[in-house]
Amino acid sequence: MRIIHRISISSSRDIQRELAELGIAVRDSGLVSFNIDENLAKEWPDLEDWIQHRRAVDVVSTKFSRKEILAADWLELVPEWHFGYPQPDDGAFGYRQASYDLSDWCGSCGIGMMQNAPFQMKREPKWGKRGILQLNWVFDEFFAKPAVWERVFRPYGVGFRPVVNTKGRELKTVGQIVVGEEVDIVTVGLPAEICRRCGRRKYLPVGRGRFPALVNKPPTAIVKTSQYFGSGAAAHKRVLVSQSVAHALVVEKVGGVSLRPLSCLSPEKTPSTSFSGDETDE
Secondary structure, X not given: OEEEEEXXXXXXXXXXXXXXXXXXXXXXXXXXXXXXXXXXXXOHHHHHHHHHHHOOEEEEEEEOOHHHHHOOOEEEEEEOOEOOOOEOOOOOOOHHHXXXXXXXXXXXXXXXXXXXXXXXXXOOOXXXXXXXXXXXXXXXXXXXXXXXXXXXXXXXXXXXXXXXXXXXXXXEEEEEEEOOOEXXXXXXXXXXXXXXXXXXXXXXXXXXXXXXXXXXXXXXXXXXXOOOEOOOOOOEOOEEEEHHHHHHHHHOOOEXXXXXXXXXXXXXXXXXXXXXXXXXXX
């Protein structure tokens, strides 16, 4: 497991000089960003202190080894590609009224939207070598090529919902992966926010290490968390897949997503699914 930090800060001559003393070369003006692997950088302890002192933006992510991914019974599906914004009227969040029932939605924390109509996109995605995507703002839904759904998800009973353009015409190269079941995860120790308006709870995004453990074995091969994640006015659930689905994604070499193992409670409570075949890259 490797912990990767994406550090961003408005630079100056003082910032440039301080980072140079830590072995990091940046410009002396403008916004600068750089990546650091805390497991490999001997300067990390000093840099960590510097980040806190300078209040730099530190976005943490985790890269897992092949062995760690292959050993996981359940994994989080992590987006690697976001294609545009949901429609219509992306300047005013028109997709909310177009694709969701908002009767239980809280505009303060973002919790409570329930999809009741197909998503809309401006056009067919430019897939390239990728096979799965997410839309910006919609971080608990995945969209895929029809062929990817047929080979990877359909064998496990996963549904596929049409996506339309802003004129209501069904797009041919993309559909929505339907995730109907939800499961609880272990939330002990997770930082949370409680909405002052609706009183509901959501958890801050988890970027470091494994995703939290399942409370019970999921009933299907792909599920969402019952718990919401996010901050401010954004809230979404996380999508989890069994090792069997993960294996299929690896075998088909589906681009656009990566896999993040879940923690395990104990051997007695660990969900059990089978895996055999190829390894995935780190």
